[in-house]
Amino acid sequence: MPDVITVRVETGSDSFQEVVVKVERPTYNKPFLGGFRNVSTGVEFHNAGSQTKPKKRPDKGIELFSRGTQTAVEKNIRQQTRNTTSTQMTKTGLFVSNMTDKLITPGKYFTAEEYHKRRVEAVIVIQKYFRRWHAANLVQNLKVQRRLRLAREAQEELQKKWEKEEKLRREYEKKLNPKTREDFELLYHELQLWMQEETERINRTLTGAKRKAALYTLLEEETELIACIGMHKLSANLENQQKAILHFLGKCAQPRRWKAFDGKITEMDTQNSLRGKELLEIYRSINAKDIPKDERISVLLTLKWTVKEHECKLTQEIVALIDREIDLISREVKECNLEGLRKRICTLFLQYIKTPEFNPQVAGLIKVPQDPLTLYKNFYFCHSCEKYLAPTEFPIPASSHTIGRCRSCYQLDNEARKREAYFKYRLILENLRKSEADYQDDSKIVFLVQLPDMQYLIEKIWNCQSALSACSDLYELVMVRWDKRHEWSPWNTILLTKEEADAHLKLCNLQKTYEAPFIYKIEQKHIRAKNYFARIPAMSSFLHRSNNQSNANSYQKHSSLK
Numbered sequence: 161m162p163d164v165i166t167v168r169v170e171t172g173s174d175s176f177q178e179v180v181v182k183v184e185r186p187t188y189n190k191p192f193l194g195g196f197r198n199v200s201t202g203v204e205f206h207n208a209g210s211q212t213k214p215k216k217r218p219d220k221g222i223e224l225f226s227r228g229t230q231t232a233v234e235k236n237i238r239q240q241t242r243n244t245t246s247t248q249m250t251k252t253g254l255f256v257s258n259m260t261d262k263l264i265t266p267g268k269y270f271t272a273e274e275y276h277k278r279r280v281e282a283v284i285v286i287q288k289y290f291r292r293w294h295a296a297n298l299v300q301n302l303k304v305q306r307r308l309r310l311a312r313e314a315q316e317e318l319q320k321k322w323e324k325e326e327k328l329r330r331e332y333e334k335k336l337n338p339k340t341r342e343d344f345e346l347l348y349h350e351l352q353l354w355m356q357e358e359t360e361r362i363n364r365t366l367t368g369a370k371r372k373a374a375l376y377t378l379l380e381e382e383t384e385l386i387a388c389i390g391m392h393k394l395s396a397n398l399e400n401q402q403k404a405i406l407h408f409l410g411k412c413a414q415p416r417r418w419k420a421f422d423g424k425i426t427e428m429d430t431q432n433s434l435r436g437k438e439l440l441e442i443y444r445s446i447n448a449k450d451i452p453k454d455e456r457i458s459v460l461l462t463l464k465w466t467v468k469e470h471e472c473k474l475t476q477e478i479v480a481l482i483d484r485e486i487d488l489i490s491r492e493v494k495e496c497n498l499e500g501l502r503k504r505i506c507t508l509f510l511q512y513i514k515t516p517e518f519n520p521q522v523a524g525l526i527k528v529p530q531d532p533l534t535l536y537k538n539f540y541f542c543h544s545c546e547k548y549l550a551p552t553e554f555p556i557p558a559s560s561h562t563i564g565r566c567r568s569c570y571q572l573d574n575e576a577r578k579r580e581a582y583f584k585y586r587l588i589l590e591n592l593r594k595s596e597a598d599y600q601d602d603s604k605i606v607f608l609v610q611l612p613d614m615q616y617l618i619e620k621i622w623n624c625q626s627a628l629s630a631c632s633d634l635y636e637l638v639m640v641r642w643d644k645r646h647e648w649s650p651w652n653t654i655l656l657t658k659e660e661a662d663a664h665l666k667l668c669n670l671q672k673t674y675e676a677p678f679i680y681k682i683e684q685k686h687i688r689a690k691n692y693f694a695r696i697p698a699m700s701s702f703l704h705r706s707n708n709q710s711n712a713n714s715y716q717k718h719s720s721l722k
Contacts, residue, residue, distance in 0.1 A: 164180055164181070165180075165181050166178050166179070166180055166181075167181050193206065194207045195207050327635060331346070337392075338389075338396060339396045339399065340396075340400075341571070343396075344389065344392075344393055345574070345575075345581050345583060346581050346583060347389055348574075348575050348579040348581075349579050351385055351386070351389070352578075352580075358378050359375070362375060405443075405510065406444075408525065409439070409443060409513065411525055412433075412513070412519060412521040413436035413437040413439075413440045413521075414433060415427045415428055415429045415430070415433045416429075416433070432519075436521040436522075438466070439466075439519060442462060442463055442466060442509075443510070443513065445462075446460075446463060446506055447506060457486055457489060460486055461482075461486075463505075464479055464483075467479060467512060470518055474515075475512065478505065478508045478509060481505050481508065484501065485505065488501070538550065539551075540554060541563075542554070542563075542566040542569060543565070544565040544569035545569050549566050553566045554566055555570060555610060555611065584635060585611055585615045586611055588614065588634065588637065588638060588639055589609070589611060589614045591638055592606055592648065593606055593607065595640065603647040604647070605647060605648060605650075606647075606648050613650075616692070617653075617689065618634075618637075621650075621685050621692075622655040622685065625637075625655070626655060626656050626657050626660060627654050627655055627678075628656060628657075629657060631657050636657050636658060638655075638657070638658055639653050639654070639655055640656065640661045640665060642670075643670065650686075650689035650690070650692070650693050651686040651687075651689045651690045651693075652686070653686075653689075
């Protein structure tokens, strides 16, 4: 398109004049100002803009968007200060005072080597003081750590002392007021130790008739002590029986519980649990003592209307006994004469509670099944007491091939003959099973070992003492794995104190930590344990697997040495 165009301009009615017009092309792209498109032809028409020059920005006197302002211009020019000075000296006809003058004398000249030497000496001084400060801080931190360690050790020592005193106090309390089976077991064991000491003293100091008289007196004292222990046992059995009944009834009254997705426990009372709560409250009210007569009669009437909901021989007997007690209370009969009647009511009401027909919640808690045919499946006969009992009532050692006697017969035989205390061995076995369950590696052997096996392992193989410190207090001893990479077994164990066991389980390489004679002694004990437990059929498969593992470990060891 040309930069110049000719335009015809009308100058009169019939005259025209051609004018040359110069076209100034814009230096920028024309903006889009809108337009339209012909639908038929598809041609687009844009709105035209004026061809006038755009409005210029006002000049601010500063050049903007200039390439020159973005480039630094460097010049090298020598400069000299324009402040000229002069000095004036004293001369003829002029006196200049020298009171403010300074006398400057040249110092000692030193070389670069001397300068660097002074710098090094200064650095050494700085390092010396820094090291002194660092050493002081280190010593202070060590003192603080030592003080904290001594305080912690003193606290642990006090804790151990308190635990020991508390243990002695509990043992004294158990001997003074025995309540559980373990308490009476410990009491009979102490009686046996006392008998042995007295018998040895009499045999050592007396002879002839005096010895026989002393032994006879000792036997009478033993008989009196056994009778006293028996009385304590009867009273403890009554108390434990009452606690067991309340615990049983509490289970019947418990609501249904389950854990939600957020971890919260949800409880729901069902019709059966509400029935159990009602019967539990009535049983507690019936057993309450020293209550007014009006309250007692109210409780009896509540019990009467509760049992009257079911008509049977048992409920009729309970109602008859309740009517009899109400009649005797109205006649002002003393309470001491009503104890037998009240015990009968409690016993019959407990029998009423244990009947699933009257209390459906008890169906899943009673030990004796309702179907008589199930008694022929999982019950065994004890040849000592001649009773049919559940399998849980028979302590079967791992080396036993038959059922044998029940727990009650074993306990009675122990009280009459050996009088051994198994509580300490039972405690060690329980701690061992808990620790093995924490490993979560499917340990099985520890749950096959029974209490007599653990007693043989501790007494005959480990001599009731720690393998390291020879501590003989069984309350302080625990059994742990010898090699923690393999599951516990009688041939992969060691008897240590609690502190020694914690340190032993932190070891990674036993061969480097312990000396060869000590390892040899432990291996000999493991061989003795293998020989004893190899006779047990249940242990043979585990023993064979452990032999394969030991052979593989020894092969790897020899291969690494080569």
